Amino acid sequence: MTRWRLTIEYDGGPFLGWQRQGQGPSVQQTLEEAIHRMTGERAAVHSAGRTDAGVHALAMSAHVEIEKSLTEHRLREGVNALVRPHPIALLSAEPVPDGWHARFSCIGRRYLYRILNRTAPPALGRGRVWHIGAHIDVAAMAQGAKLLVGSHDFTTFRSAHCQSESPVKTLDRLDISTKGDEIRIAAAARSFLHHQVRSMVGCLALVGRGQWGPEDIKSALDARDRAALGFNAPPDGLYFVKAVYPGG
């Protein structure tokens, strides 16, 4: 039996999300079925984060236990061949100690949110960005973002379906930058509440469009009430960038 750490890229567009569900394709199920076809084993793939429908991953971390003896090369090539035509790529696989857990060992998560800010809708970026045609004041967004960094009760920015024990999280970074007509929001924390990044981005977009002042972010946070949420940004622009573990 070997416990493997998997690093996975996927386009979230065609999936109902990471997690296996009865009603349609998920990233988890697609990977588990590929591994079953390779090994005959029914092994569960556990991830660092459970992304929603339409949310992408540049490098999701996960782990799985496999009885069959495999090389890294064989596991990677086999999974990549068997997940076709689904847009999933197993970037790497490495053996890890039994105690290593993709979710519970993880000490940091990074997300990226991409907004396309131009009048014309996306063509090449379709399903990969949130399109906002109206002018956005990036400096105002950045002011609002600063108010979210740190340890707060993020109840306002939490989905009703969130399973986290506590609504208090520490947001280490929420950096806003631009590249051409794209606005990029980079978020880092040990962990996030369900919908937290999309909820924060949705409110920051209201600030960028002038519908909220930067200080309204503080009021929303202080309200500790989901009803105070301005807007939940769509999944298309969200990317799970990476999971951080002790020692790398």
Place this chain on the structure above:
Amino acid sequence: MTRWRLTIEYDGGPFLGWQRQGQGPSVQQTLEEAIHRMTGERAAVHSAGRTDAGVHALAMSAHVEIEKSLTEHRLREGVNALVRPHPIALLSAEPVPDGWHARFSCIGRRYLYRILNRTAPPALGRGRVWHIGAHIDVAAMAQGAKLLVGSHDFTTFRSAHCQSESPVKTLDRLDISTKGDEIRIAAAARSFLHHQVRSMVGCLALVGRGQWGPEDIKSALDARDRAALGFNAPPDGLYFVKAVYPGG
């Protein structure tokens, strides 16, 4: 009657190419039909470059003459609404003098070619990059690329279907850079032969993989014979970046 300069982004994946054809969807036909639905006019859209099936454009330039009086805003919004669900975006429209011709007034064309160089196939980049799993020596590719810059008879790098009067072209730039696991090849010239960029990239990839030495690029060029071509790179990684005109 107004002559409009159009700037267009598209994902080449679902199209048979830029040019209107009998057998299936083209970017030109999709735009012409949108304009017809807006105006009732059958106007031809002429472009700076006629990209092949699967080739993308970040900012193709084109022109069209329309009788109906329209604002830039109305033309852009109308076309963008009517091309749906095709992955085409009209980025801008501006009136130009009657003599302005997207193809004949163009004094420079820029292309980008993206190679994904990693073992795992692309997930988010599917259809948008050329995947090469084997190791590539980027420095060797760059050496080979230098030999192609300048004025040469590019017969070896020319499709049998090329309609250009002369096989002699002046390649102003062929720059190779890397970004993460991507190799990017930027090409600039007044004009290119049909398949020239893909043919050059295909041969440079042979150099990168060590199957050719950089000097084999020179031999292929000197042969002035299509049979001396090493390899034609796939369309997926090719992007028409922009067209240059006198005064901008």
